[in-house]
Each structure stands twice: as structure tokens, then as C-alpha cells.
Amino acid sequence: MIPLSEAGLKDKVYEKVLPNGLKVILLENHKAPLITFQIWYRVGSRNEEWGKTGLSHMLEHMMFKGTKKYGPEDFSRIIQENGGNNNAFTSNDSTTYFETLSADRVQVPLDLESDRMVNLILREEDFRTERMVVMEERRLRTEDNPATYLFEQLEATAFQLQPYHWPTIGWAEDIRQFTLEDLKSYYRTYYNPANAFIVVVGDFNKNDLIQKIEKAFGSIPKGKAPDQKRDIDPPQTGERRIFAKREAQLPLIIMGYHIPNLHEPDSYVLEVIATILSSGKSSRFYHDLVQEKQLVLDADADHSLLSHDPSLFVVSAKPLPGKDVAEVEKELDKEIERLQKDSVSEQELQKAKNQLEASFIFGQDSIFYQAMLLAQHEISADWKSIDDYLPSIRKVSAEDIKRVARKYLFPDNRTVAILIPLPPKEGKSEPENPPTNEKIVR
Template sequence: MHLFSRTTSLRFLSNLHILALAAIVFGGSAWFQATADASVFDSETFTLDNGMQVVVVPNHRAPIVTHMVWYKVGAADESAGESGNAHFLEHLMFKGTKTLGPGEFSRIIQLNGGRENAFTSQDYTAYFQTVASDRLETMMKHEADRMTNLVLTDEVVLPERDVVVEERRSRTDNNPSAKLFETMRAALYLNHPYRLPVIGWQHEIKALNTKTALAFYRKWYAPNNAILIVAGDVTAAEVRPLAEKYYGVIPAKPVPERIRIEEPPQTSARRVIHKSARVRQPTLAINYLAPSYRRGATEHAYALQVLDEVLSGGSTSRLYKTLVVEKKLAVSVGSNYSASSLDLTDFSFYASPQPGVEVETLEAAVRAEIAKVLENGITPKELASAKRRKRAGSVYVRDDLGTAPRIIGMSLATGRTIEEIENWPDLIDKVTVEQVLAAARAVFRDESSVTGLLLPKPTS
């Protein structure tokens, strides 16, 4: 799932994508393979009378807090023809309310020594501030204010639309890697809205306006469709009265059910080739449609996380050891799988050839490694090592104050529960070599894949 913020595009896969702080939950790099297990986060949760869920993660290492509000709505919930509306509204949420002028909330955060940002994905939109713990009430006051009192006029909306158009031009249209993966995503999903870019298609961004933004805001932004997460030098006893004072007084309202168009059976492999004079290093990518925790053959999700670790978990992983170290075909190679999507997700491979190695040769080698997995699966030794690395990653989960609220928020916004997150290490420990083989054979099917090639285009 791609994420876009006001200042950075937060996720594109591997060296072809920009890695987000909150891009992957329980998959990908080892430092982020963590869990909300009580012994790790010691999180507490309660629900306000208006339906807003609140999660508190005490962490008293420093007198600071991260305050986040997650809305259970993203780009995949947009109306047809309005791609980019969720991300556009994220920008506009900084344009003022009935009590604060445009940018004034941001200035208050700066005056209080804090920092802020926001990001949008296919499945959620989140806003956060990190400040000294004694400034938490100020953050709650103003974040709750813009949950219900946003003021938008053409005078602020239309110039910001031009900003988003330029953002798309600079990050996607002028970025060969982004162009390739945008097209690959559109090809991977034949019908589901995940095929649409989070930032939107340029011609549809240009059609967004004050009316479309306000309609989206009024439709989805409500306390009963939001999650408040506070992590840092606080306790649930301190957070509860503040949450009730500022968020609890906002009335709940009807929010539409998140009905997504179903993806039909896929029967044909697809291939995307993007050539550009800006490309200096060819790149190969192979994406397979895959189940998540919530959709598809969900019983495979944990086994696929283990397989991803075996294939791509560091310098001793299968892909790196074979294709970079031994055969010297690639300068970089890896895989990526994240199970935290509301709907289906993908299992991806990426590789970049050594100088003098044809990309076709590298592709054949990558496919040979996939074939080995399909034939023999993984070994008991690889399984044990992958589980050990995954569990070890949770030791570091609390080093970054922002990690816990991102993991928890991403999980809750895509349909999981605190209990499920807490049980994650035990579920990983139960994965068997037989389950990994079954998962690989269910997912690594040519007919549900897209292969992408990013190639240099000779200048004449």
C-alpha cells in the first residue's frame, strides 16, 4: 500500500521506492517486525461514548508524546473519477478551522517545540504531532477542532490543488521508478481500487475542488470512524479525561460501510516495460497478488512473512547470498510482503543487475530461485532462523517513540484487533515448513503476476 504525506512520498518498494516509517507492519525489514504484545507495548485501550477508540502506549524514556489520529478511510474509498481526493483532503486539513486560520495549528506546534506530519494510504489517513508531554492537551484540543470544524474556501483550496498537481509531477511523472510501479499496480489489480494511485491521476486531481473535498470530509471524518493513539510519557489515566473532554464531546454520525469492488479471477500474466533516458541502472520487479490478514487465503499470511524473511532477511538470505554473493548477477535483490491491507496485497521481488549482466539473465535467475521455493519450500534450519530474527526484531520496537502508534494504528485501521497484534509472535512461531510451501504455491502463480522492467532509453 502506497503512502503519501504532505512533504514526502512515504513508501515505494526497496531501492525503487521511498521507505516510509510506517510502511510495513510485521513484514519487511527486521527492525519493524514487531508486535503490540503487552510485554512490549503495555498498551491500554478504551472506547469513548461516541465510538472513538483510544489506545495509550506508556513509554517513560523521555518526557515527550506522540499524538496520532487515524481515520479509517483512504484512497481506495474514493468515489469514481475522484482519485487523489483522500490525499488532497489531507493537505487541506492544515488550512484552518472556525477558530484557527490556515497554518495556525502548525505554528502552534512549532512554538511548542513539536513536529507534525500526516500521510495517506489506500486504507487510512493519519495525522500526528510529537511534543513535550505537558503539551498534549493543546494537541488534542486543536486536532479535535479540525475533526469537525474544518473551513475550506476556493481561496485556499484551489492553490493547494496546484501544489498537489506539482507534487505528482515531481514525484511520479518525473520519476521513472515511480512511473513503472504505478503502471505495474494498475496492471496487478484488474478491478479493485488499489489499482489507482494514492496521489491520483493528474487529470482527476485537476478536477478536485472545494465541493469534492468537503463532501469527502463530511462523509468519512467522524469520531466513530477514527482511532486516537497516544504514545510516550503518559498513562491511560491521564489520557482518558483529556480524550473525553476534547474528542468525546464530538457527536458520532453515520459513516458508510467500506464496500470495495471485488477482484476477479486472474488468468493472464502481465508485463510492463518502462524506458527512460533518466535510467542509469536497469531494474526488475515481479509482483504477485497475495492474501492479507483480512482477505484472500488469510491462512497463508504468517507463512508468507516467514518466507519473505528467508528470501530477503539480510546478507545471509537466499536471494542475496545466491544472486549477489555467489553468482554475482545482482547489485541488489530482495523481496517484500506486508499483510496489513484491508483487502488483498502483493508479494514482490526486485533486483538490479551487476554491470555487464543483461536484465533478462537476472530475471531468469530470480525465477529459478522462485522455482526452487515452489519445488522444495524452505528447510527447517531456515524456518528456525527466520522465526528467531523476527522475534528479535520486537526487542527494538520501543526505541522509536513513533513506531508503536504506527504499528497499532495501521493494524486497527485495517481491521485487526489489539489482541491479534499481541499474539503475532506466537502465530509466527507456529508456522511450519509445510505451511510455507503451501503458501508459496498458492501465491507464486504466473497468471496472477505482473513483471516490470525499468530500462535505460538511449538518447539519439
């Protein structure tokens, strides 16, 4: 298989926009007799409003509750009976439904997905039950997870205008106050061909498949693509700092720096910086903070390249028992300052580029990941921008590393969140708190 990065996507990927506005992106991959079918709706938590947070994720749950043609349990059962698997997820920027199954069964997801795009039945009894499920999901994922709770608070502090302020799953009080009419209105607004696109990767003939897609989806009314413009936070003018007390085994520090997305070339430099800092046991964080100084259990740098709006460059660390958070923060700052002052060696820079390139190429061994990459670039900019990834990584210089670290990774541009661990209540075990900035709710 020729990797996407080397193939020339304009020759390999087929794109067509149906008359009703539905974009279709097809990539033939005949490595195995399988297909992955994904439908992406351009609606996530960024499209919600104050007081209605979590609607995107709630509607994702309700999309499995049936239509006039298929009952509440039929969707997943039919996929499984045809030897496939399916799931869905919601992020800040989108809601996605996918099926992977034998290539000769492609008509199955076509029928199911086209039907629920327009014929979903939203019942009060299903809504009340599923709302309780989501509330419990929030309790398990956030309320009982100190790291996730801390990151949620960090984003709420770092973003004051743009909708990355609230979590994908929504605030608990908003979820409790959802109404069935809220969901019906949201479904009518965002679930239509003009606000969606399809990605299919696998063993098919594009000319045959596009005819099947046109037949399944072509008669659905176009609808209206909602305005995707949202408020963006102005430049931060001073460090923000928060503390959270939760039952936990160890303290945790997370620092989030405001950064651009892939519309700015500096984003690719930040990819390399994150890799230099924390990718593997030869990374700076692991070598300096875990091995040499024995200060932390783990440390991480994370860069969200594929976000629709400007996001955060996140640095996190969990101190070892007996180690002071302030000392850990001081050492993290030293690592950042080192990037700003000292040129990265050619060997270290090339190693980071090799790691990113290997991950990018080897990940495409999966047809699911190929489809995900195309779709994520389409959500963030355009699927064709995937061609820019490796050339942009390869041309990053040591001087770029210093320049970008100085431009974005400075104290006035960050929010610092510190977890202060509390002992567990009597009869309750201590929760673990692995660092996390998970934004997708499955």
C-alpha cells in the same frame, strides 16, 4: 520496557469508545517524558472513486489550512513552539495525523485535532495553490522517478476491480479536475468520530488522559461511518506483463503476486518467505544474485502484511549494466521454484524468524512505532491482532514455506512489469531508479 509482544495487550492497552463513536486506544509507556498522539481516519485511496482519485491525499494537505480558531500557518507553528513535531501521511487504507511532544503538553494536540476534525475551513485560494503543490509532488515522486512509475503501472495492471488499482497520490488528470466542492463533500463524509480513532502512547496516566480526550472530542457529533466494503479482484487466471519506457540509468523488473492479508494465516508464512529471500547480506537474493552470479545491483522481496484488502507479494531486481533482464527474471524464477521444491533448512528458517522477531521487538523502543503498530493492526483487522504476530511467525514450518510458495507464487497469479531505460534528453541528467513500492504519501 516490556515489548508489546510479550506484555499481554489486554492488560497493557486501554480501549474506550466514546458515545459519539470515537475509539480511543491508550498505552502507557513511562520510559521518557514524551507522548505521541495519533489520529487515524479510516479513509485512504481505497475509499475513492474512478475519476476522483487522490482526494484523500489532497484533503490531508488541506487539513493544515486552518479553522475559525486557528489560521493557516498556526497548527505546525503551535506544535513547534511547544517543542514538538508533527506530520501527516496518506496510504491506501487510511489518513493519519500525528504529534510527538513533551507529555505535559498533551492538551495542545487535543485542542488542535478536535478543532480541525469539525471546523476546517476550505478556501478556494488555498485549494488552487495546494492542488499545484500536489501536482508538483506527483511529478517529482512519480513522473520523474522511473521505479515509482513502473510500480504504479504494475498495480494498475494487477488490480482491475479493487481500488488498489490507482495510486495514493491519484492520477494526474483527476487531480487537475478536482473542485473545492469535491473536497468539502469528502471531508463531510469521512472526517467524523465514527470513522476515526485515536492512539496515544507515552508518559501519561490513562484515567487522566481519557477525561481530557472526552472533554476535547466528546461534544463532536457522531456522524456516520461510511461503508468500507469494496470490490475485490477475482483470482487471476493468467500472467499479465507490461513494459514501460522511461529515461533511466538501468532496467528494472518488478513482479507482483496476489496474496491475502493478515486475516489469513498464510500471511505470516509470506513474512518469513520475504525475509528468507531478501533480508540482509546472508539472504538468498543477495548471496546468489548479487555476490555469486553478479547479475543484479540489488534485489528485494516485499510483503504488505498490514493492508486492509488483499495485496501483492512484490519481487524486484535491478540488473547490473550489461546484464539482460530476461536472464535476471529466469534467476528470480529459480529462487521461487527452489522455495516450492526444496525444504528450507532449520538453520535458515530459524534465522529468518529471529530477524523478524528482533525487528518487531526492537522497533518498539520508539513510542511512535508502538502507536503505529497498534493503529496499523486496527486498520487491517483489530489492534488486538498484534498479539498474533510473534506466535504466528514462530510456528511457521519448512513445509509451510513450500506449501504457501506453491499456492501463491506461480506465474498465472502474477503481473510482471519491466522498465526499458531510455537515454536522457539533451541537457537533462539521468534519473536514478531505486526499486520502490512506496504507498504512503507524506
